[in-house]
Amino acid sequence: MPKVLVSDKLSETAVQIFRDRGVEVDYLPDLGKDKEKLAEIIGQYDGLAIRSATKVTEKLLQAASNLKVIGRAGIGVDNVDIPAASKKGVIVMNTPFGNSVTTAEHAIALMFAVARQLPEASVSTHAGKWEKNRFMGVELFNKTLGLIGAGNIGSIVADRALGLKMKVVAYDPFLSEERAAQMGVTKVELDELLAKADFITLHVPLTDKTRNILSRENIAKLKKGVRIINAARGGLIDEEALADALETGHVAGAALDVFAVEPATESRLFNLPNVVVTPHLGASTSEAQENVAIQVAEQMSDYLLTGAVANALNMPSVTAEEAKVMGPWIKLAGHLGSFIGQMTDAPIKSINVLYDGSVAEMNVSALNASVIAGVMKAANPDVNMVSAPTIAKERGIQLATTRQEASGTYDGYIKVTVVTEDRERSIAGTVFSDGKPRFIQIRGINVDAEIGEFMLYTRNKDVPGVIGALGTTLGDMGVNIANFQLGRTSSGEDAIAILYLDEALPEPVLEALHKTGKFLQARALHFEV
Numbered sequence: 001m002p003k004v005l006v007s008d009k010l011s012e013t014a015v016q017i018f019r020d021r022g023v024e025v026d027y028l029p030d031l032g033k034d035k036e037k038l039a040e041i042i043g044q045y046d047g048l049a050i051r052s053a054t055k056v057t058e059k060l061l062q063a064a065s066n067l068k069v070i071g072r073a074g075i076g077v078d079n080v081d082i083p084a085a086s087k088k089g090v091i092v093m094n095t096p097f098g099n100s101v102t103t104a105e106h107a108i109a110l111m112f113a114v115a116r117q118l119p120e121a122s123v124s125t126h127a128g129k130w131e132k133n134r135f136m137g138v139e140l141f142n143k144t145l146g147l148i149g150a151g152n153i154g155s156i157v158a159d160r161a162l163g164l165k166m167k168v169v170a171y172d173p174f175l176s177e178e179r180a181a182q183m184g185v186t187k188v189e190l191d192e193l194l195a196k197a198d199f200i201t202l203h204v205p206l207t208d209k210t211r212n213i214l215s216r217e218n219i220a221k222l223k224k225g226v227r228i229i230n231a232a233r234g235g236l237i238d239e240e241a242l243a244d245a246l247e248t249g250h251v252a253g254a255a256l257d258v259f260a261v262e263p264a265t266e267s268r269l270f271n272l273p274n275v276v277v278t279p280h281l282g283a284s285t286s287e288a289q290e291n292v293a294i295q296v297a298e299q300m301s302d303y304l305l306t307g308a309v310a311n312a313l314n315m316p317s318v319t320a321e322e323a324k325v326m327g328p329w330i331k332l333a334g335h336l337g338s339f340i341g342q343m344t345d346a347p348i349k350s351i352n353v354l355y356d357g358s359v360a361e362m363n364v365s366a367l368n369a370s371v372i373a374g375v376m377k378a379a380n381p382d383v384n385m386v387s388a389p390t391i392a393k394e395r396g397i398q399l400a401t402t403r404q405e406a407s408g409t410y411d412g413y414i415k416v417t418v419v420t421e422d423r424e425r426s427i428a429g430t431v432f433s434d435g436k437p438r439f440i441q442i443r444g445i446n447v448d449a450e451i452g453e454f455m456l457y458t459r460n461k462d463v464p465g466v467i468g469a470l471g472t473t474l475g476d477m478g479v480n481i482a483n484f485q486l487g488r489t490s491s492g493e494d495a496i497a498i499l500y501l502d503e504a505l506p507e508p509v510l511e512a513l514h515k516t517g518k519f520l521q522a523r524a525l526h527f528e529v
Helices: 012-021 035-044 058-063 082-088 100-116 118-126 152-163 177-183 190-196 216-220 239-248 286-306 320-343 364-377 387-394 466-476 507-515
Strands: 003-006 024-027 047-050 069-072 091-093 144-148 167-171 199-202 226-230 251-256 275-277 348-357 398-404 412-420 424-431 437-442 445-450 454-461 481-488 494-501 521-526
Touching: 003 012, 003 035, 012 024, 012 286, 035 058, 047 286, 058 082, 069 286, 082 091, 091 286, 100 118, 100 152, 100 199, 100 226, 100 251, 100 275, 100 286, 144 152, 144 190, 152 167, 152 177, 152 387, 167 177, 167 190, 216 239, 239 251, 320 364, 320 412, 320 424, 320 437, 320 521, 348 364, 364 387, 364 398, 364 412, 437 494, 445 481, 445 494, 454 466, 466 481, 466 494, 466 507, 507 521
Parallel strands: 003 024, 003 047, 047 069, 069 091, 144 167, 144 199, 199 226, 226 251, 251 275, 348 398
Antiparallel strands: 348 412, 412 424, 424 437, 437 445, 454 494, 454 521, 481 494
16 A cells, blocks of 8 residues: 655645545644654655645655655645656656636735725724725726736636726737637737736746846836736746836836745835735635645545556656657657747747657657647746646647658657747657657758757858857857757758757857857757756
C-alpha cells in the first residue's frame, strides 16, 4: 500500500479520498513548518501533498529516498525545487484550474470596492460617522474594462463584466480574433487598452515579458481617472510609479491583492485613501480550497495506484511503457515549440504539426501537448503539458496534426508550423540514434543543429563578411561558441546561423550584432535541456 504524507492544512475530504482509494495517509498539517522534522521522516513516504507552507528543497529531496510524487493543492509551485525533483525522478503535480472562479470573483469584488470606496466607507461608519457626502463613487455600467490577459481567469472576469453591462477590451498575445468574438470582447494592442480603459484588471503570470507591464511609462499613457485591479501576481505593476499616479490623481484608484514583495508589511500604497488592499486572498474561499485539495488527492492516488499522470509539471501524460520510447521525442517536440514561441511575438492563430515516419505511429497527443507547451512557455512559464492544450483552446488557437509515412532521409521527424495574422514560421527536428534531439530545418533551410541550453539564432543575406562579423563580435564580448551551424536557400539569398553557446548571451551582444548592419534578425534563445 503506498503511503502519503500531508504536511500542510488540507481538506478532510481530500484526506479521506486517499483512504477510500487504498492509500495510507498521515495527516500532519503543521509539519511543513518544521523542515528538520520533515527531513527526518520524509524517507517513509511515496507521496507528499502540500500547499504553500512546506518548502520542498533539494536538501529535503535528498532525504526523500522513496518519494515518487509531490502534489501541490493550488497552481503555484514556487516552494518546490522542480529541477531537483526531476533529477530525483519525482513527479511534481499541481491543480491549475481549481481556483479560477474564486480568483476571478475576487477581482470583480475589488473592482466594486474601489469604484464605491467600500472599505473606507465601512471604517467611517463603524466609527460612528455618517459621511454620506464624502464617499462619491462611480458606476461600472457602460464603463470600459481593459483585460490584460484573457486566459482562463481573464475570460471569467470578462463574462462577469459583460453581465454588468461593461464594455470589455482585451490585450493578450495569444488571443485570436475568433476567440475574442466568442468571448464578446474587443481585441486590442496594449497602448490602445491603456488609452481607452476606465478600469484595468491584470490576469497574466509574472515573466520577463510581463514584469512591470504597467511600468511608469505605461502608467503615464493611462486614461486619466482609471482604476487598476491586480489579483494576479505581484511585480506586474511598478508600485512606486502607481503610488505617484494615485497621489497626483492621474489614477483615480487601485485595488491590489498581490505585491512585488510578500508578505507585504509596508508600502507607499498603504493608507492611501483611494487604494484597497487585501493579503493575497484571490484563492481564499472554502470552495476553492476544497476543490484543489480534492483534485490533488485524486491525481496523486491515480498515479500511485495506476501510474496515470495528470497536471504534471515535469513529466508528460503517457504510460510507463510509452515513456521509454517517446521520452526523447517529447523533449524534441517541446524544443521545437519553444523555438517558435521565443521567435514569435504576434498573436498565434494556429499550430500545425507534421509527424513523419516512425514518430507518426506514436501517441501524438502527448507530443502535441509538448509542442503547445513549448510554444506557450515563452509567455507563460506555468504552462505544462496537461494545461497547455486547454489554455490554447481558450485563446482560440487551432491545432492541426498530420501523420505520414517516412518521406525522406530520416527514419522519422517532426515539423511544427505556427500561423500568425501575417506570416508562417516553421521548424523541423529529429532524434538521432544517440537519443539526442536535433534541429534539421528552420525556415525551410536545412541545418543539423545540436540543441543546447543557451543558443543564438541569426538571419541575414548570404553575402561575404557575415560569419566574420558574427565570430568577431561574440569573441570581442567574451562569448564562447560550443557549436555553430549555417544554412542558406541559395547563393546570395536568405541565410541563417544557429549557435550553441556555453552560457547565456549578454543583452549587449544582440545590440552589437545589430549595429554591424549585417543581420536582419538576431535573437537569444533558452531551452530546458
